[in-house]
Amino acid sequence: MLKTSSGLSAVLLVTAVLPVTMVLGIFVGMAVSQETTTSQEKTTSKEKSNRPPWAQKAKSDSTASDKAPAADNSQETPAQRSRIRVNVNLVTVLASVLDENNRPAPDLTINDFQIFEEGMPQKIDVFEAETQLPLDVALMIDSSLSAHKEFSFEQEAAARFIRQVLGPRDRLAVYAVDETVTQHAVFSNNVSTLQAAVRKIQPGSGTSIYDAVFLGARALDRAGVDRYALAHPGERRRAIILVTDAGETTSRSDFDAARKEAVRSGTLLYTIVVRPVKNESGRNTAGEHALETITDATGGAMFFPDTPPELDSIFDRIDRELRTQYRLGYYPNPRGPADTYRSIEVKVPVNYYVRHRKSYLTGAQ
Numbered sequence: 001m002l003k004t005s006s007g008l009s010a011v012l013l014v015t016a017v018l019p020v021t022m023v024l025g026i027f028v029g030m031a032v033s034q035e036t037t038t039s040q041e042k043t044t045s046k047e048k049s050n051r052p053p054w055a056q057k058a059k060s061d062s063t064a065s066d067k068a069p070a071a072d073n074s075q076e077t078p079a080q081r082s083r084i085r086v087n088v089n090l091v092t093v094l095a096s097v098l099d100e101n102n103r104p105a106p107d108l109t110i111n112d113f114q115i116f117e118e119g120m121p122q123k124i125d126v127f128e129a130e131t132q133l134p135l136d137v138a139l140m141i142d143s144s145l146s147a148h149k150e151f152s153f154e155q156e157a158a159a160r161f162i163r164q165v166l167g168p169r170d171r172l173a174v175y176a177v178d179e180t181v182t183q184h185a186v187f188s189n190n191v192s193t194l195q196a197a198v199r200k201i202q203p204g205s206g207t208s209i210y211d212a213v214f215l216g217a218r219a220l221d222r223a224g225v226d227r228y229a230l231a232h233p234g235e236r237r238r239a240i241i242l243v244t245d246a247g248e249t250t251s252r253s254d255f256d257a258a259r260k261e262a263v264r265s266g267t268l269l270y271t272i273v274v275r276p277v278k279n280e281s282g283r284n285t286a287g288e289h290a291l292e293t294i295t296d297a298t299g300g301a302m303f304f305p306d307t308p309p310e311l312d313s314i315f316d317r318i319d320r321e322l323r324t325q326y327r328l329g330y331y332p333n334p335r336g337p338a339d340t341y342r343s344i345e346v347k348v349p350v351n352y353y354v355r356h357r358k359s360y361l362t363g364a365q
Contacts, residue, residue, distance in 0.1 A: 126329025134169035142244035143204035161315035178204025206250035248287035
């Protein structure tokens with residue numbers, strides 16, 4: 001079409017000086033040329049149609065390109081580039097700040113916080129007081145506790161906590177921990193289903209606290225990419241609430257594996273240690289010390305109720321803390337090597353105490 005258009009233009013210019021016979025000759029030559037080209041195209045098309053499918057070339061995209069030019073990645077807007085940077089480089093830290101009376105301190109400003117990575121001060125780019133990020137919780141109950149006469153009281157306290165902690169966008173799953181870790185209810189915010197799952201936990205033998213932390217953290221990690229999470233995109237907080245006697249006996253995972261998985265997944269660990277024997281000389285405290293180390297590394301908290309009625313107040317403290325956390329974010333400068341653990345330190349005014357995760361694992365460069 002373009003060739004024909006330019007050819008006609010040439011003819012109109014020449015007719016002013018050439019005889020009519022020459023002009024007619026030019027038209028005839030053009031017609032023959034077009035017929036020849038069309039014939040060649042038909043022949044080529046016929047030859048291609050006779051080829052087997054695996055021998056035929058892919059159709060040209062030139063026509064489609066004329067109608068809809070391919071996207072040029074070099075034309076990304078600054079906002080698009082910024083969004084990619086946020087997803088890849090931003091380090092998020094959840095900070096629980098308590099006052100001198102061990103109560104949440106919700107009135108601090110960005111100027112009250114300092115963040116250090118590997119000892120280097122960092123600029124706080126994201127600050128959110130009383131973060132509204134939705135919450136995924138793995139509630140894990142040591143079923144070897146069922147040998148204790150207070151076990152039913154502990155189940156009821158956990159059931160009340162479920163109703164208390166779950167908001168419209170939050171989810172919780174229920175697990176029993178003995179010589180294995182068994183899921184009794186999948187992640188949901190169906191309070192009645194979750195409470196029924198807690199009440200149906202049966203007696204077990206053995207205690208696999210390392211497996212509980214390892215598998216709980218991994219389950220929370222997977223929950224972040226399940227169908228619900230994909231349908232409701234955005235960052236979510238993760239927490240394990242572990243109720244146990246801390247008497248590690250049957251785990252397949254070890255201490256290091258459990259700690260690394262909790263840190264890698266960014267999971268907060270809240271541990272409630274129910275001690276059937278109050279005197280340290282009468283019980284195995286190795287599990288308690290291990291859980292204390294993991295809990296501290298994640299920025300969670302550890303509780304030691306002396307009587308069953310204290311469980312309600314402990315669950316209440318955990319709920320209030322989760323609702324009053326500060327969300328801090330920064331872009332590491334300098335950025336650490338890929339797949340390495342980087343230490344984090346958060347500082348607040350001297351009359352406050354802060355808990356936060358102590359490290360994170362860098363991603364690919």
